Amino acid sequence: MTSHALQGAKPRKTPVQSRSRVTVDAIFEATIQVLLSEGMARLTTTRVAERAGVSVGTMYQYFPNKLALIIALNERYLNALAERVEQTCARRAGHQVSEMVAALIETYWTAKTERADLTQALYRSVAALDNNALMNAFATRVDTATTAMFRQASDLPPEDAAAINLTLTTVIYGAVRNAFERELDKEQIAALKARLTDMCCAWLRSVQLRTQMTT
Amino acid sequence: MTSHALQGAKPRKTPVQSRSRVTVDAIFEATIQVLLSEGMARLTTTRVAERAGVSVGTMYQYFPNKLALIIALNERYLNALAERVEQTCARRAGHQVSEMVAALIETYWTAKTERADLTQALYRSVAALDNNALMNAFATRVDTATTAMFRQASDLPPEDAAAINLTLTTVIYGAVRNAFERELDKEQIAALKARLTDMCCAWLRSVQLRTQMTT
């Protein structure tokens, strides 16, 4: 089902000349703008093409259908996000868990905050896709990076990394998303971020205490 | 915008005879089934009516349009959920925060787990609506109940209730949702639930320690 869901979602043709690369970029940008101004329900191929300043036919030369366009847009965004998380993780090898958690939250939170409206629009567009594959692929990729990081924490038994990773990432990603779906002002958002970090660290300390006792 | 989004979403006619109440129930149940089997994208009025064993015209007698149907379905579900949370909250007045948190997680988690597939289908249907109003109304209602509960905790300064409530609910609701969107087996889900409770409690203890010191 997973592989089938992504079938026919690949670009029909890959741009080779520079003008077509410009075209594809324009289409992506137009998709974002339509998504923001009209919402997923009113996002049509004609509207996107019009906004991008190209004809519908051109759009269909690079995306076999509307779904493929939305999927490609999300892949683009998720890849960029995954790269940032991977960088963050790579830089924290050997540090303390608390630092790792803080860095992870920081990275994720900033990435989402930079374009909060886009973040929300994309969340919705994936939901409308009825397609788990996309998010799962991203989750797996990021999980690999974060688990590897936690395994190299200076103050954590490496064998606990996987379990701790699952808990932390679920809480962090979930909380961040929820924070953005509520309509909160900047202060509340900032306060939440600090408390989320606190909470994760408090839990980690309690876990560390427990493992010390049994040693 | 909020009020406008819900305009025309009210039932066109309220059932008065018992047979029509049966009809409306059948339509709701059919909507759920179509949502589960076909997904939001392929949910059409004809399909719903067919599944419900009524004609399209009948459906339009109670719901002015497709959107209203989806909204009504979600309202129904969210109201039931809100009631359960309110009950949970009412029963914990005067208890310790840790008990409150555990009860809140328990309630929320079970409600979502009972029909995990429906939970996910509804999450997606709201997303497709592009409608914050619905979720906001629910969030506000539940927040009132939980904040009131925390204000009556035996081991918490009442003035901290609001802030603590925001943090806890964001983390809990977010984490629960995220847990359901990942494809995890039952064991992992159960483990997550326990750790989420642990985490909230660990944080609360650290907050209590800090306020004790300054007193």
Add this chain to the structure above:
DNA sequence: CCAAAATCTGAGCTTTCCTTCATATATTGC
């Protein structure tokens, strides 16, 4: 400078689906 390849165009075909309404049937109150 020219042929081949790449890219672009957009009117229009087709499909899908929402919604209406004139008509028919069932229920209620008297």
Add this chain to the structure above:
DNA sequence: GCAATATATGAAGGAAAGCTCAGATTTTGG
């Protein structure tokens, strides 16, 4: 039993949107 009211029907109108294709335009490589 009979009017008034409530409820059900589903063919058909109409609008919206996805997608195609035959031909025009631009770029490239030699």
